[in-house]
Amino acid sequence: xxxxxxxxxxxxxxxxxxxxxxxxxxxxxxxxxxxxxxxxxxxxxxxxxxxxxxxxxxxxxxxxxxxxxxxxxxxxxxxxxxxxxxxxxxxxxxxxxxxxxxxxxxxxxxxxxxxxxxxxxxxxxxxxxxxxxxxxxxxxxxxxxxxxxxxxxxxxxxxxxxxxxxxxxxxxxxxxxxxxxxxxxxxxxxxxxxxxxxxxxxxxxxxxxxxxxxxxxxxxxxxxxxxxxxxxxxxxxxxx
Amino acid sequence: xxxxxxxxxxxxxxxxxxxxxxxxxxxxxxxxxxxxxxxxxxxxxxxxxxxxxxxxxxxxxxxxxxxxxxxxxxxxxxxxxxxxxxxxxxxxxxxxxxxxxxxxxxxxxxxxxxxxxxxxxxxxxxxxxxxxxxxxxxxxxxxxxxxxxxxxxxxxxxxxxxxxxxxxxxxxxxxxxxxxxxxxxxxxxxxxxxxxxxxxxxxxxxxxxxxxxxxxxxxxxxxxxxxxxxxxxxxxxxxxxxxxxxxxxxxxxxxxxxxxxxxxxxxxxxxxxxxxxxxxxxxxxxxxxxxxxxxxxxxxxxxxxxxxxxxxxxxxxxxxxxxxxxxxxxx
Numbered sequence: 001x002x003x004x005x006x007x008x009x010x011x012x013x014x015x016x017x018x019x020x021x022x023x024x025x026x027x028x029x030x031x032x033x034x035x036x037x038x039x040x041x042x043x044x045x046x047x048x049x050x051x052x053x054x055x056x057x058x059x060x061x062x063x064x065x066x067x068x069x070x071x072x073x074x075x076x077x078x079x080x081x082x083x084x085x086x087x088x089x090x091x092x093x094x095x096x097x098x099x100x101x102x103x104x105x106x107x108x109x110x111x112x113x114x115x116x117x118x119x120x121x122x123x124x125x126x127x128x129x130x131x132x133x134x135x136x137x138x139x140x141x142x143x144x145x146x147x148x149x150x151x152x153x154x155x156x157x158x159x160x161x162x163x164x165x166x167x168x169x170x171x172x173x174x175x176x177x178x179x180x181x182x183x184x185x186x187x188x189x190x191x192x193x194x195x196x197x198x199x200x201x202x203x204x205x206x207x208x209x210x211x212x213x214x215x216x217x218x219x220x221x222x223x224x225x226x227x228x229x230x231x232x233x234x235x236x237x238x239x240x
Numbered sequence: 241x242x243x244x245x246x247x248x249x250x251x252x253x254x255x256x257x258x259x260x261x262x263x264x265x266x267x268x269x270x271x272x273x274x275x276x277x278x279x280x281x282x283x284x285x286x287x288x289x290x291x292x293x294x295x296x297x298x299x300x301x302x303x304x305x306x307x308x309x310x311x312x313x314x315x316x317x318x319x320x321x322x323x324x325x326x327x328x329x330x331x332x333x334x335x336x337x338x339x340x341x342x343x344x345x346x347x348x349x350x351x352x353x354x355x356x357x358x359x360x361x362x363x364x365x366x367x368x369x370x371x372x373x374x375x376x377x378x379x380x381x382x383x384x385x386x387x388x389x390x391x392x393x394x395x396x397x398x399x400x401x402x403x404x405x406x407x408x409x410x411x412x413x414x415x416x417x418x419x420x421x422x423x424x425x426x427x428x429x430x431x432x433x434x435x436x437x438x439x440x441x442x443x444x445x446x447x448x449x450x451x452x453x454x455x456x457x458x459x460x461x462x463x464x465x466x467x468x469x470x471x472x473x474x475x476x477x478x479x480x481x482x483x484x485x486x487x488x489x490x491x492x493x494x495x496x497x498x499x500x501x502x503x504x505x506x507x508x509x510x511x512x513x514x515x516x517x518x519x520x521x522x523x524x525x526x527x528x529x530x531x532x533x534x535x536x537x538x539x540x541x542x543x544x545x546x547x548x549x550x551x552x553x554x555x556x557x558x559x560x561x562x563x564x565x566x567x568x569x570x571x
Contacts, residue, residue: 052463078465090460092453094568103453104464108446148464 005030005156005186006051011060013050020046022210023060028156028203033178033187035201035218037194037232043210044190045087048158051188052084053077065155081155087164089145093134097125097144100133104148111152118147121177139170146177156186163193175199194232198222206231254565258529265537273417278536284424286532287431288493291486292505293512294438294524295479301455301519301568303472305367306374309381310483310509311502312388313355317484318491318501319396321351322403325492332406340406348430348488355484356477358388363476385503392499400498403491427489434482438521451475455519455568508535511550515557517564526565 006028013021021043028034038044049055051062053074062070069077078084083104092100101115102108119126122143128136133144142162149157163171171193178200181187191197197204201218214221214231221227248256262279269275296310324347325332331343366384370376409423442448454461454468461468490505491497512531516523531550538549557565 054459054463073467074459074462075465075467078463084463086460086463090457090463092456092460094456095449095453099449099453103449103461106465 003029005065006188007061007063008047008051009061009063011047011050011057011062013046013055013057015046015055020210021050021057024207024210024212026205026212027215028186028188031182031186032202033182033189033200034203034205035189035191035197036205036207037191037197038207039233040192042207044207045160046210047207048084048160048188048190051077052082052158054084081153083149083154083157085145085149085157085159085162087160089141091133091136091141091144094132096130096132097136098129100144101125101148101151104151106152114151114153118151121180122147139166142166142170142174143177146174146181150181150185154185156188157181158188158190160190161192162189163191163196171196194228254526254561257526257565258533261530261533261537265533265541268541269537273419274540276418277420278540279533280420280424280428282533282536283529284421284427284431284493284532285535286529287428287435288486288489289505289508289512289531290431290525290528291434291489292483293486293509293516293528294434294521295482296509297513297516297519297521297524298451298455298475299479300513302451302458302468302475303367303371304458305371305476306377307367307381308378309362309366309385309388310479311506312385312392313358313480313483313502314487314490314505314509315389315392315499315502316358317351317355317487318403318497319392319401319487319499320354320484321347321488322401322491322497323396324350325404325406329404332404335407337408340408344406344409344492348485351488352481352485355487356481358484359477359480360473362480363473367476389499389503396499398499400496402496403494405492405495409492423493427493430489434485435521435525442521447471447474452568507547508550511554515554515564517567519568520564520566523564523566523568 004027006026008024008026011021011024012019024043024047026036026047036044036047046055050057051064051069053069053072053076057070060070061068064077064080064082067080069080092103095103101110124136124140125143125147128140133141136144146159146162149159162174166174175196178187182200189197189200198218198221204214204216204218204221205212206214208231214227221231265278266272266275269278292310292314296307299305299307299310325343328343328346331339334340362384366380367377370380405423409426412419412421413425442452450461450466450468450471454471458468487502490501494501508531512524512527515530516525516527530553534549534553535546539546
């Protein structure tokens, strides 16, 4: 596991009677942004939720920094330093922005310097600090969800489709923010927006029908029309 | 219509509803003294129902548990409270107002502690195995309710139990033609204090923050590193203790209680929880005040439709706001 922060080894996950992941293998290097791509229903979200312990793997192992977290409770996985930003953002609409952020701190208090950095990264959060989160726009909610994941130092951040439904201008801001976040931690990103993923990712894994069908460097996939056609059925040009 | 809604929100929104209801009742009743008496009675009744409903609302909202045995905690609280009052007859029937009040508060406190302990037993033995399964929750909590009611009958018997009222809380305040029972003022004050306490815990403490977040999205709270299941037992015990406290207060209000007290109150309690919004303490308070006022006003104006009036109130509110007046989860 040298140089790897996370390893999935032959992971099988069922949801109710459906067998979703069919022996997923995945190695995530420490540091930077790593992307899982795949069409709708391929098993991307299930992979993230299985890592986080929100769905249990029936077979196989999830290893995070030498800890076998396959059977761990989700809160214990979080306490090991894994943050999760779900597809629906998981923002608490009835709480203020400040309360949402405070919940993500270990002891209820903020490291002022870190809070300043997060608010600089996502300025609307400072503007709406005392407002209830349900009043935020979709992009602002996504900022809050990501800010919550980085308000404390984390080892690994799992993010599920952060650009879904966002305007292009906000996506450009997100790219800048993710580059800064990736300078101090590891990000595992699930995406369908290939331009966004291509701009950020260092490595890429493509999942199809619950199996990883491709691993490699993102630059290689971005450059290769042939690989894009084979694994994604689209090209960067088409994505534009 | 948009302007009307904006104006309504600007002047207090749904918090205006009890005022609007009171104004309509004032016009229909026509006699200010009677109206004041009924309003005071409605507010006191509302506060006692609030005690019973707030716990159920939190249990629904945070734990997603359909607890049909909640009325057992109300009944148990009423009987325990009545029994303690019986033991302390010398204190509460005497002329010392301090001993009167201490006796009553002790009865309410013992009822709350017993309610909390019964709640702990229910959660561990009956509820825990059926988390996440609503059908089984309904079946097993209804079963638990039947057993609890039979146990109450076994311990206290089937005959109605008289509940002594502390001397200092008997009689009424008479101001001109207005007559307000002293016990009702006490019930209102105690309910307001409990609401204030709940508000402070939920709004100003980290545990309260976790409970409010958990009502919205339990999974996300756990993904932030908290064991929310460890909060469940505390919330269930607190909810049961509040129900028992409400039962003890209601026992003193009624003066004569039977084992069906809790079941009779549950219709109103469920109406309050539904119209207030699941998991919302402010919603429970607003719903309870509306139900208390409606029951008293309509009980005076047209006694035959008193209960029906609250059903109609619930239907009207659900047609207007399907998630209740002040839902905890903002969509």
